[in-house]
Structure formats: structure tokens, C-alpha cells
Amino acid sequence: MIAIQASDLVVRLGARAVLERVDASFARGTVTALVGPNGAGKTTFLRTLAGLTRASAGSVEIEGSNVATMTAQARALRLAWVPTPEPPPFPYTVLETVKLGRFARHEGRPRAADEEAALRSLAAVGLPTFASRLVTELSGGELARVAVARGLAAETDLVLLDEPTASLDVAAALRLLILLRQLAAAGRTIVLSLHDLSVAYRYADHVVMLGAGRVVAAGPPRDALTPASLRAAFGVSAQIARTADGREALFFDPE
């Protein structure tokens, strides 16, 4: 079942076409990695899926409803948006911040259910003891995990994340991907942009590769992340090697 679908999507920012006739669909209960070189349009694509950037042509539909014509409230109850975090301006506690992820439900008056959901998401991202810490005193990696917890606390079917692993160390990044896989197994639909292609290869159910605003490859990781597609999109020479325990991994060399 398709959870969210982009059809013939064109996005122009100023005179520049950032996305050109992008078609992509995301199945319910899967993790999709959005990959592509810098400037390929990944963030714009995610923002357009989230209804934050208006498409110049084409459409985004969540289970048949057009994102552009949904009310903001309806959209907020269907999808959560987790951009790369920015330094917080004010010293809210971690719990307050995560509870704000449910703003569309409580409109500033959080109830017990909101607090419980926030605490659950904090535990899920591995920060169960951080509730009363101040967000202004967190490291970049902790802040990134708080942002993910905030997105999860909304308890939406769809979660869109822009480079959630960018400031995480390798262990935290792997834990986050495992968590996202568990959420997908429980029926949520996850779309995240990633720079680490090896991680995408190993943890995503589905990969959409963008190059210069177009989809250049899409499918299961083995079909989408091929030496040919990687060379075309990134200009690198890629090899797939098999480890002793039978797993496959990607290796890159400059061309």
C-alpha cells in the first residue's frame, strides 16, 4: 500500500528548477533512503513531500489526499517533519521540546497523554534520562536525537527526516536506523535523506537516488545503488564486496 506518492513533481525556487518531473512512491511500513550528491534536491523533495514547499506542477498525495489542499492541521496529524536541527534559541527542557512535537494535537496545552508519548519517544531514541536537561546545553548529536524524538512523539504514520544521522557518531547512527526500521515494522512509513551510502545500502528497504533534480535510480538498495548509477550520479567508482559472513558492502574510489 502506498503511503505517500509524488507524481510528476516540479519545484522551481526562483528561476531555478530544483526538482524536474519527479515520480516516487513510498510504501507503508518501509524505510526509504533518499540519496544523491549535494544540491541534487533532496531537502527540497522532502520539504515538498511535507507540504512545506509548494510544487510548481505535479502533486504529492498522502493515501490519496493532495498535500497541497489538506488543512495544515490534517497534514500535521499525518506526517512529522524532522529537519537537521539548528541551535535552539531558548533554554527549554528536552521534555518541553519533545512535547512541542505534538503541538497540532494539544495546541500549547499538553495533557498527560502528550507527556507519556514524549517520554516514550525519548526512551526510544536512547535519551530516557534527558527529560529535564536544557536543550541549550546538549551536544550536536544529542540535539539531533531530541529532534528525532520530537518527530516520533507526534505519532504520525509518516515521518520525514532530513539527514538525521549527519551529526551522530557511528553507534548512535546505527541505533537510530535500527529504531527507524522497528517503527517501519510497526507500520509507520519513514523517508530520510542520507549521505552515507553504505548505511543506505544496508538499512533501507528502498532507495530513491536524485541527481540534478531528477530521479536517476529507485528500488531496493541492490537495484538502485549499482556501480553504474553511483558513477552517473556521484562521479565515483563503486565496488560491492562481500564480507566473510556473507554481507555486502559498498566501497568507493575517486574516478
Add this chain to the structure above:
Amino acid sequence: MRFGLALLALLAALLAALQVGAADYGLQDVLKDETARTVMLEIRLPRLIVAALAGAALSAAGVLSQGLFRNPLASPSILGTEAGASLAAAFAFHAGLAFAAWWTLPLAAFGGALASTAVLFALARRGERNRPTPLATLLLAGFALNALLGAGTSLLLSLLLEDFQRSSAALHWLLGGFAGKGAEHIPTIALPAVLGFALAVRLAPRLDALSLGEDVAQSLAVDLASMRRATFGAVALLVGGAAAVSGAVPFVGLVVPHLTRSMAGPRHGTLLVLSTVNGATLMLLCDLVARTIRSPRELEVGVITALLGAPFFLALLLRKDRP
């Protein structure tokens, strides 16, 4: 608890301020002396109410500015909001409108504050749609706007100098402070302050959501455009009303929300209410100092708030720069 403490401090400041004045009467004389009663209730108290309302309004405006710009250093005097109100008010004196009715001056100040806030917001956000306004951009844009608006005010005043009556009224107003302010000034400041505060209370939860970033707030169903308009309107009401009565009183809108945040936390609802109370307290105390430090002459209260606020601002800047 925190609210009780803040109210207690306000009450103490009010009593202290009532005790001191040009006439040699204190609170102890009220019961036994008719003149003392008149001095207290008809001269000192109305002036103190005006001062308290101005402090409350400027502090509430500070909370809103900081929330909107997502920057704890934003405030009406730094962003040029007060300067905008002053320029429009100077124009009202220049054109003679200020003498037409009691509401013309606050209306002009409101318009000036609204326009300058909107202009600054547009300047500060150029090309930075999804990021918080960098501090440098914000401060430089505020600096430029303050300079421009201040020059406009000076120009209008120098054009006024030939008309003795108007220019002395304008100068008196422009110097700021609460000297000679009485019961007739209360509606001028109270009406916009109450409206602005009511609007601000409704905006507070959305300012919390906005602290997560414009993008995230929008994804949480916050209508950014309407919220921004309402915030501009509330800031303009609060600053316009205060400026119409007391002229520009710098730094109150910066210092009070900042100090209050350390006792109340960052949530805008609590912060707004407590800053309003603390703002009234601080203004009463500054006014008390202004009245007593060179007694029997008065200093302008703006001098005191600047002496207090400017070093505070510098300290904040230095702390922010530290890695």
C-alpha cells in the same frame, strides 16, 4: 509561587515609590492629613500607574520580539520599534495632529512601531527563510533602522524649532519619562497595553512552537503568516502606547524578559505574564531612582534604564560570543 513573589516585589516597589516625592509627605501621613491623601492619590499614584503600565507593556513587547525573531537579544529599542514610534509621534507633533485629540499621538506611535517592526523583519529575514536570523544581521539591521529613524525624528524636530509651543511640547515628550504624567495619560497607555497583552497571551503557545524553527512550526500546523501579523500588531500596540506617553525608554524590553527567563523558564505564556509584572516593578524602581538621585530635580527615566540596560546588553553579547 514565582508569580506571588513577582507580585510582592511589585507591591514593595509601588509602596517605596509612593513614599518618595517632591512634597514632603509619606504613606504614614495619609490617614491623618487631607493634603497628603490628595498628593498620594491624585499626583503620585496616577504617575506610578503610568510608569508601571509602560514598563509592563515594553517588557511584554520584548517577550514577543524575542519569540518572533527567535533571539534573546531582540527587543523594541534594539530593533528600532521604539524609534519608529518616536518618528511617527514627532510627525504627529510636526503636523499638529498630536494636539487634535487624546488618541492621535498613540495612534501615530502605533503606526510607526508597526511599520518599523515589519521593515526590520523583512530586512532581517532576506534570504534566510528557514534559518533563525543571524544575530549580526539582526543587530546591524536594527542599528541601521535606528539611525535612519532617529535622523528622521531629529529632522522633524529641527523643522519644528520655530514654533515654540509645538517644539517644546514635542521635546518634552521626546525626552521621555513620567514627569508631569497623571490620570489623564492612563487611558492612552492602558487601552493599547491591554489589547496588546490580550493578543500576546493568545500568541504565546505558538511562539513556543516557533522556537523549533519556522519550518517545524509550520509542519505543526502553525500559520506563520497570520501569527507574524498578529505579533507585529501586538508589539506595535504595546510599544506605541508606551511611547505615546513616555517617549522611548530603552532596554526595558531587553532586560526584563531576559532576567525573567532565568526565573520562569522560556515558555512564552509564563514568561509573558511574569515579565509584565517584573517590567512594571523595574520601571517603578528606575523611575524612583530618576526622581530621587538629583532631588529636587528629576532625571529622565530613560537615562536610568540606559545606564542599567546598555552594560547588561554588552554582557549578554560577550557571553553569547564565548564558545
